[in-house]
Amino acid sequence: MRRFSLVWSTQLMSAIGSGTAWFAITLWVWAESGSATLFAMLTLLSLAPGLAMAPIAGALVDRIGSRVAVLVGDGALAITTSTVLTLYLTGNLEIWHLYVIAVFEGVMESLHLVAYMALVPLLVVEERLVRANGMISLASPGAEILAPALGGVLLALTDLSVVLLLDLVTFVFAALVLLVVRTPRPAVAEGERRRSWAVFRADLLFGFAYIFRSRPLVLLLLLFFVLNFSGAISYALTTPLIMMRSGDDQALLGVVLAAGGAGGVLGALVVSAVGDRFRRMTLVLGGMAVGSVAGPLLLGLSWTPWLWIASSLVAGAVLPAVNSAYQAIWQSHVPERQQGRVFGARRLLAQSSLPLGLLIVGPVVDYVLTPLFTDTGPGIGVTLLGGDKTGATALFLVFAGLLGLVAVLLAMTSARLREFGEPVATGAVKASEPPEPTDHEGMSTPR
Known part of the structure; x- marks a missing residue:
């Protein structure tokens, strides 16, 4: 659990940083517009596109590996935060900017989430998966409690730019930790990985x-x-x-x-x-x-x-x-x-x-x-x-x-x-996996 705990702790800090930034942004939107409809639309735009793109995100995770995919997600989310920060500091930030950014951020959040869930089994043994996922589930309620309090204090003492900068720092720190933590990767033949790019549509299905x-x-x-x-x-x-x-x-x-x-x-x-x-x-x-x-x-x-x-x-x-x-x-x-x-x-x-x-x-x-x-x-x-x-x-x-x-x-x-759902005993032989999709093969019944 030590490698997982290190990755988890930095991802937790990043989640709290993101929650704080989101809280501050919603307050900014409300102050600028006073419209609950605009706020609801911002929430919907950050959710729906990410769900629609989830199958594509999943296919990418299996190709580039869950660790690399988490890094890509963290990096892309850091770019969106940097963009909002730059627009705010230059006095050019408008609500429609946040709509566009929300769509991109929702897609990257989907990639990050799918990759993070696929990364967990590589860091902990199967018998500890419930415990590990329990630790991950701290992120949501932790952000619900800490983000409004932290965001409110920071906004009272400073402004939106400081909150966004804090979010950016947590992204970078989480990415640096994941870069140095050794993470195994499921064995995939190189030829099979190259071939899989030619059957991307089959992978989506x-x-x-x-x-x-x-x-x-x-x-x-x-x-x-x-x-x-x-x-x-x-x-x-x-x-x-x-x-x-x-x-x-x-x-x-x-x-x-x-x-x-x-x-x-x-x-x-x-x-x-x-x-x-x-x-x-x-x-x-x-x-x-x-x-x-x-x-x-x-x-x-x-x-x-x-x-x-x-x-x-x-x-x-x-x-x-x-x-x-x-x-x-x-x-x-x-x-x-x-x-x-x-x-x-x-x-x-x-x-x-x-x-x-x-x-x-x-x-x-x-x-x-x-x-x-x-x-x-x-x-x-x-x-x-x-x-x-x-x-x-x-x-x-x-x-x-x-x-x-x-x-x-x-x-x-x-x-x-x-x-259904109990872990396979340690040392037991797992059921065979369905074959990877190719141009000529079908897919056998999964376990």
Whole structure:
């Protein structure tokens, strides 16, 4: 774990630096425009293109190697930060610049993420994958807690340029550490690597074919498609519901959101310490069930602040266990030399529900559900959830929680899925890998 810990620590600092820069940029956009729509568009542009390009990113990872791909991603992201910094210092930064940069940065983030996930199995033994992924999962809640605080202090004392410079320094430091850390690479014949450039189209389809020829992987993918859709609804509606039910209490909202970040850190620490002692699919299914009930379902039904805090804390705490076990399952069951293509296809398929959820949540609440709570008189729905847009928002959150819970219960009916995902015993012979795509060969059924 020593090599992995060194790489992980610098990548964690880089993630916090990026989160701080993103927080500062969003404040700058809000100060310049005062438009929530422009902010939402910036978020969408940073997400959707990266998902669409994930299969291409995965194919590149398998060609140039996960270590080189992480370095390329870090370097490209450092260039985008440098560009924003230069535009800001020269007084030429405009919002449309950030839209263009967000698209490029989203694509590079996708390359970096796929490569980082493929790099982990090269740095740790298979039995420690859940622990390693638990450590990686610290990045998101850590950034949620530290980035706003650090960004707010830096912006109060200095300006946006200092925040961007800090982000740039963390990128460079992470890249330098990865350059000096020795990382093995899956053995690929040189002739095969050269030949693979001529069948790039087949490589783009390879990851999808691999996934769809394995029933447990398809079921796992569908489960996370639902989880991401439910999560998008919860992400979009949590803040509005709390503000409406609390009378626009911003301080309380901050406490609730901070509880989610604290829960994420706590959960990641626990998984990093003892996650390898549990069955991976138990962590996935159990964590998703608890998160669905304690997260959007409880939040939609509750009216008291301490329940909102508890909901955010528990939902945040189980997420690292779910994601860590999920990543470990894929890392164990996909051959190392094929992980880039498979992980790229998986990212596109599983996370395409995120922009879908973000796009539909507003219209559904405003134009479909709100009239149901406005046109009807007081009833059990209004009494339980609230009236007008409050009730509509709460109802959609309850739906998101129930959707996640039903998906878990259906998944539990599959014996193959319940038994899937445990690591191959040390020294055991792994199942043969499907052949690399060529101009004349098909692809055999994956493990």
